[in-house]
Amino acid sequence: MKVRVDPERCQGHTLCAMRAPKVFELSEIDGHSSPVTEDVPADQEDAVVEAVRSCPERAISVF
């Protein structure tokens, strides 16, 4: 599984980092999110799916 955060859509709601703190990193400056790496570790896949479902801006995609 790979994950991407659309920087145009992300507004820094931080729910992704609550659901999958090992996968998403929040900018120290404005709290906007980016994945630590594009490849999701197998044991994080469920957490990432939950992050996708929780993002208010629908900014996260997995493929």
Place this chain on the structure above:
Amino acid sequence: MTTAPDDTGDEARKQPRVHFDRHAPEYRHHFEEKTQEFHGGCPLAWSDTYGGHWVAAGNRELLAFARAGEKLSNDHDVHGERRGYQGISIPAPPRGRGLRGGFLEMDPPEQRAYRGALNPYLSPAAIKRWIPFIDEVTRACLDERIESGRIDFVDDLANIVPAVFTLAMMGIPLKKWELYNEPAHAGVYTPPNSPEMARVVEAHMAMIKDIAATLQEVRATPRPGLADALARMEIDGKAPADSDLIGALALLIGGGFDTTTALTAHALEWLSEHPAERERLSREREALLDTATEEFLRYFTPAPGDGRTVAEDCEISGKQFKEGDRLWLSWAMANRDPAVFADPDRVDLARGGNRHTAFGLGIHRCIGSNVARAVFKRMLLHVLDRVPDFVCDPEGTVHYETIGVIQGMRHLPATFTPGRRLGPGLAETLETLQRACDEQGLAEPVTVRKAEAKLR
């Protein structure tokens, strides 16, 4: 929902029709029914109230508006210099107030400049540094009441902690919290025709005067904080007008004070009514604190919505809009959208997929969202640890009469088994905390100071 007989001209566009008056006292009592009516077939409808405006209640629709970019405007043109737009309140506040509601009543690029200046004070990393400070204010508030076995969760806790913390971040002396407290809450819940209004206006003026004085002070003698960030900011090499800076500071006060109070009071009232859920939340806090916080945000949505003005003729979400149309984005109703939330009128502390809109959507996402979450969570944990058996008194509970602006509470008295104090009272604590702010520069942005506040 009705279909108007007049289908000629511009009226044909304004379909379906609803009667929507969120300032009416009845709205609070019929919120769920009214919301179900919207979700039942008109998630985007026209209401003739307040000069006529669209009402968006569906999550999908709100997302479409959040992504509509320049087709919508937040501008409040108080001096009639641009297109006369009326900002984010419907109806707009009486003319002559002369202040824009800060960057929430601005569009990019101006709005972006403000957010850029303030974000490094309000990001998750910036707020984390303040946790010991928030804990210490909370501890002192509870100590003031803990031996008596009685507390008003609004007056004695949820009004104080957000107020003191907001002033600390701004760089305003903590002991002034009461000067700001009255207008920040009473200014929201007092109906325009109330005999109390004259006093509220007076308190509001005193607050605005103090904000203006703060701005002058930090210019003369810089001290860190949000006020300093605004005093130093430039847009295209020019300082913004003082009135805009004062509006921005007043917005931070309004956003920082009343909303977190509202969330905390509603959550505590609910937990008192559901003691088994309260025990479960306390016991399983590692797993539940985050999801429960988001669920309380969804269910109680302290700031129920925002207005916009359509800035060009366009089509959004399948409807035709004309430049100048007013639009109400109901974050509160979208948070009960059954298309997104299973069993939306039920509180589920472990709810998954909670893509709620309590902080809005799009570029105007509440800039204080990380403040609200942190302050709420710390207050909640202290209450669960120190007065775990609290019982709220419905007789003494006072909700805001109308929830058009903030879904708040004025009083929430409760009783509990008395406990022991852990430290000094509020006045002494605020003096200690003020010294910490001054000596450690706690209100610096995270780009300047990374360390957590040290209080012992």
